[in-house]
Structure formats: structure tokens, C-alpha cells
Amino acid sequence: MAVNAIGQSDPLPLDKSFIARNEGDVPEAPGRPEAYDWDRTFIDLTWNKPLNDGGCAIEGYIIQMKVKGTTSWRECTKITRDINKGRADELTDQEYYFFRIVAWNAAGQSEPGPPSDAIQARPRYLAPKILTPLKDVNVKAGNNYTIDVEYIGSPDPNVDWYVDGSPLVSDERITVSAIAPITTFHIVNCKRSDTGDIVIKLVNESGSDKGGFYFNILDVPGPPTGPIEFEDIDSNSVTISWKPPKDNGGSEITGYVIEKKDLDHAGGWVPAVNYVAPNIRTQKVPRLLEGNRYEFRVFAVNAQGRGAPTTSDEAMPQAQFDVPGKPGRPFAVDADKNFIKIGWKPPTNNGGSQITGYDVERRDLLGGRWITITSKQVSGTDYKDTQVEDGHQYEYKVRAYNAAGGGPHSDPMHSALIPLL
Numbered sequence: 001m002a003v004n005a006i007g008q009s010d011p012l013p014l015d016k017s018f019i020a021r022n023e024g025d026v027p028e029a030p031g032r033p034e035a036y037d038w039d040r041t042f043i044d045l046t047w048n049k050p051l052n053d054g055g056c057a058i059e060g061y062i063i064q065m066k067v068k069g070t071t072s073w074r075e076c077t078k079i080t081r082d083i084n085k086g087r088a089d090e091l092t093d094q095e096y097y098f099f100r101i102v103a104w105n106a107a108g109q110s111e112p113g114p115p116s117d118a119i120q121a122r123p124r125y126l127a128p129k130i131l132t133p134l135k136d137v138n139v140k141a142g143n144n145y146t147i148d149v150e151y152i153g154s155p156d157p158n159v160d161w162y163v164d165g166s167p168l169v170s171d172e173r174i175t176v177s178a179i180a181p182i183t184t185f186h187i188v189n190c191k192r193s194d195t196g197d198i199v200i201k202l203v204n205e206s207g208s209d210k211g212g213f214y215f216n217i218l219d220v221p222g223p224p225t226g227p228i229e230f231e232d233i234d235s236n237s238v239t240i241s242w243k244p245p246k247d248n249g250g251s252e253i254t255g256y257v258i259e260k261k262d263l264d265h266a267g268g269w270v271p272a273v274n275y276v277a278p279n280i281r282t283q284k285v286p287r288l289l290e291g292n293r294y295e296f297r298v299f300a301v302n303a304q305g306r307g308a309p310t311t312s313d314e315a316m317p318q319a320q321f322d323v324p325g326k327p328g329r330p331f332a333v334d335a336d337k338n339f340i341k342i343g344w345k346p347p348t349n350n351g352g353s354q355i356t357g358y359d360v361e362r363r364d365l366l367g368g369r370w371i372t373i374t375s376k377q378v379s380g381t382d383y384k385d386t387q388v389e390d391g392h393q394y395e396y397k398v399r400a401y402n403a404a405g406g407g408p409h410s411d412p413m414h415s416a417l418i419p420l421l
Contacts, residue, residue: 025054029113030061030084030101038154039124042089047101047113049084056105058082068096068118091121120181127207128153130200131181134213138250139190140304141219146186149200149211156180157204163215164196192219195250221300221307222247224256224281228298228312231282234403235290235319241282242298242310251302253278260285263293263314272296288317322351324400324407327358331413333382337390343382344398344410353402360385361409365393377401 003009031048038044045063063077063086079086088099096118103110131150139145151157159178161168168185170176175186187194199212225243232239244253260272272285288294293316297309328345335341346355357377362385363370373385388394396413399406 024056024105024107026108027054027056027058027103027105027110028052029111030103032114033063033099033101033116035116035119036085037124038119038121040093040121041091042087043091043097043099043119043121044085044087045099045101045116046085049082050103050110053103054105054107054110056107058103058105060104061086062102062104062109063088063099064102064112065097065099068098073100073112093121096120122152123154125206126152126154128157128202128204128209130202130209130211134200134211136214136216138216138218141190141192141217143190144186144188145190146184149183149185150181151183151202151209152181153202153204153206153209155204157202157208159183160201160203161185162199162201163194165199168198190217192217192247192249216250218250218304220305221245221249221253221302223308223310224298224300226310228296228310230312230315232284233315233317233320236288236317237284237286238288238294238296238315238317239282239284240296240298240312243281245300245307248300249302249304249307251304253300253302255301256281256283257299257301257306258283258285259297259299259309260288261295261297262289263295265292269297290317290319292316319404321353321402321404322349323404324351324353324355324402325349326408327381327398327400327410329411329413330396330398338388339384339386340388340394341382341384342396342413346381347400347407350400351402351404351407353404356401356403358383358398358400359406360396360398362394362396363412365395370397 028050030050033045033047035043036046050058059082060078060080062075064073065076065088066073076088077086091097098115098118100112100115102112129152131152161176168174168176173188177184183200194215195217196215197212198215199210201210202208222245224245229241230238231241255278256276258273258276259269261267261269273283276283285296293314295312295314297311299306299309325347327347330342330344333341333343357379359372359377360374360383361370362373373387374383397409397411399409
């Protein structure tokens with residue numbers, strides 16, 4: 001503004017504003033460093049130069065570093081020219097480091113720039129190798145499972161997971177990830193169908209490696225393999241057979257359970273046989289009502305519990321054979337004062353089943369009643385009675401047996417043929 005004896009003029013506005021400052025100032029902070037080369041003992045870094053040099057030419061940079069897990073920064077490299085790259089050396093193999101950059105000029109040092117991500121000192125070219133020991137795994141159905149696998153390799157290898165030869169990919173239950181040096185497999189709500197051979201493959205330009213483990217989900221067994229066969233049927237029992245389940249649920253079968261249902265009495269399923277040994281797959285189901293219709297179902301059992309059943313067709317307990325007909329009338333073969341030997345002819349009808357034996361009954365004609373004189377069945381068609389008394393007359397009758405039971409008695413032996421002793 002101008003001034004005279006009358007006073008001051010209005011001020012004249014300038015075309016632009018100015019900042020009052022020293023002739024030179026420190027630079028702004030450089031950008032975040034990134035690694036472009038490395039090996040076991042060094043890491044080469046590059047970064048963006050400051051956007052503002054402070055009015056003085058940048059004379060160099062300082063690389064600061066700190067070990068991962070520590071809090072203190074220290075100077076590791078000083079660069080004495082305006083070049084935005086440098087090497088941090090004398091590093092420890094496999095250690096992780098953070099780096100940041102400070103620019104400096106004639107006015108002094110800038111604020112440190114933003115730190116890098118953690119960078120590992122490691123070989124630049126290294127074939128991949130899985131470091132974590134891998135062992136077979138058993139997991140109960142419904143549980144979650146996570147495994148972290150450590151590996152090495154440079155450049156960072158491609159990591160792929162497979163189950164039974166097919167790629168294992170992330171979905172709503174499964175997560176597969178790889179951020180060097182860890183690859184992770186995580187699965188929730190495990191199912192029996194998740195069981196399989198899991199393989200991890202690592203590949204980079206220097207080589208490859210792979211490892212694996214068996215991932216076994218423990219669950220109840222599958223149903224026994226049908227159909228259920230009827231091996232034998234009689235008047236009050238049915239013998240059934242089955243085959244083992246195709247899937248044992250990931251652990252050994254410890255036994256089988258059989259249930260029955262009476263279809264003619266509108267009843268539900270009830271226990272029939274509470275335990276059948278795991279190596280037995282043919283079982284007689286007893287205590288059935290002849291003429292009623294039944295269904296049967298068989299469950300396999302393992303350490304996790306009882307699986308789903310296999311159900312049979314219906315079956316009706318009934319005798320498969322008739323009892324034999326009556327044998328021929330007994331006749332005397334030989335006699336003396338202390339024995340009588342009798343014989344007879346077998347029944348003309350065996351009832352459809354082989355004759356298994358005979359029992360013999362005797363009566364004293366002096367007023368006795370019929371008594372069975374054989375302690376066990378006679379296999380042939382003759383019998384020697386040694387429990388006789390001198391001067392007595394006896395008559396005899398016999399009965400044949402087969403799988404269905406005992407048939408009718410023969411006609412009694414004619415007493416006139418019995419000698420008086």
C-alpha cells in the first residue's frame with residue numbers, strides 16, 4: 001500500500017500466495033521400500049523418492065531396519081548419492097526384517113518413510129521342501145480340523161492340495177491357503193465322505209516337493225451289505241445271514257445287532273439278538289410265533305456307535321418237515337430169562353427229513369403202565385432190553401424222530417409173541 005500526508009491507500013492484492021521459509025529445508029519422507037532381490041545374508045531394496053526435496057538437492061538415503069518381534073530401529077546402510085535403491089546386508093538366514101528409508105540433504109534428515117512388510121532373508125533360488133512332519137489323522141465326524149504346514153522355497157512355490165487325486169479347493173466348509181512359509185488346510189463339520197489321501201505339492205522354478213497323509217473321518221458304519229438271506233426256517237425261529245458293510249466308518253466293526261418286527265400284531269421294532277460277534281454273519285433268531293409274518297433288520301456297530309440298518313424281506317416261521325410216520329409193529333428177535341431183543345421196520349414216510357433215531361416204550365402185561373426204557377434215541381431198528389424179570393410178559397412200542405420231532409407210536413408188539421421167561 002502507498003502512504004502520503006493524507007494517509008494510506010488500499011492494499012494491492014498479489015497474484016499468488018507465498019510461504020515464508022528457510023532457503024533450504026529437509027526433504028519429505030521417501031516411499032515404502034520393497035525387495036527386488038535377496039539371498040541368505042542380504043536383501044536389495046527399492047523405494048520411491050520424496051515428492052519434495054525441501055528446496056535442496058537430496059544427497060543420499062539411510063536404510064533403517066529392525067528384526068521382526070523387536071521394537072528398536074537401527075541404521076544398516078547409508079547411501080551417499082540420490083539413488084533410490086540399496087542393499088541391507090549381514091543379515092541372518094531365515095530371519096524376518098522390517099525396513100524403512102530416511103532421505104537427507106544439506107538441511108538435514110527427513111522423517112522415516114513407512115515401513116516395509118516383513119521380508120525374509122533366504123536363498124533367492126531354492127527348491128521347495130515341506131518341513132512339517134505329516135502323519136495320518138483321525139477326526140470324529142462333526143468336528144473341525146486345521147493343519148498348518150511349514151515349507152521353504154524361493155521363489156515362493158505354487159502350493160496345491162489334492163484329495164484322492166482331485167484338487168482340494170475352498171468352499172463353504174473347506175479353506176485352503178498358502179502364505180509363505182505356511183500353507184493351511186481348515187475344514188469344519190467333518191463328514192465321512194471327506195475321508196481320503198491328502199497330498200500337498202510344491203513347485204517353483206528350482207524344483208518340487210510333495211507330502212501327504214491319510215485323512216480319516218470316524219463315523220458309525222454303513223448298513224450291512226444286503227440282501228439279508230434266509231438260511232433256515234422252522235416253527236419258532238429263522239436263521240438269517242448278511243455281508244459286512246462296504247464302509248466300516250473308519251474303524252473296526254465290533255459287532256452286529258438284530259431287531260425283529262411282528263407284522264401280524266402291528267408291533268414296532270424290538271430287540272431280537274443284542275450282540276453278534278464281528279466275525280459271525282449268520283445268526284438264528286429265536287422265540288418267534290409259528291405262522292406269524294416277521295421282518296428283520298441288522299445293524300453294524302463300531303467304536304462310534306450303531307449305523308443304519310439293512311432290512312430283510314418278510315418271513316414266516318413254520319415247520320419245514322412233518323414228523324415221521326409210525327414204525328412197523330415190533331417183533332421178537334431173541335429172548336432169554338434176562339433179556340428180550342426186539343426189532344421193527346422203519347416208517348414208510350420219514351416226513352421229508354432223515355430219521356434221527358427211535359425211542360422204545362415197554363409195558364408189563366401183569367398190570368404195568370407204558371414207560372420209556374431208552375435213555376437216548378436208538379439209531380438202529382432193534383433194541384435189547386436187559387431190565388426184564390423172569391416169569392413176566394412184556395409188550396413194546398416204538399416211535400421215530402426227525403428234524404420236526406417225534407412221530408406217532410407204532411402198534412404194540414403182539415403179546416402172544418413174547419415168551420414167558
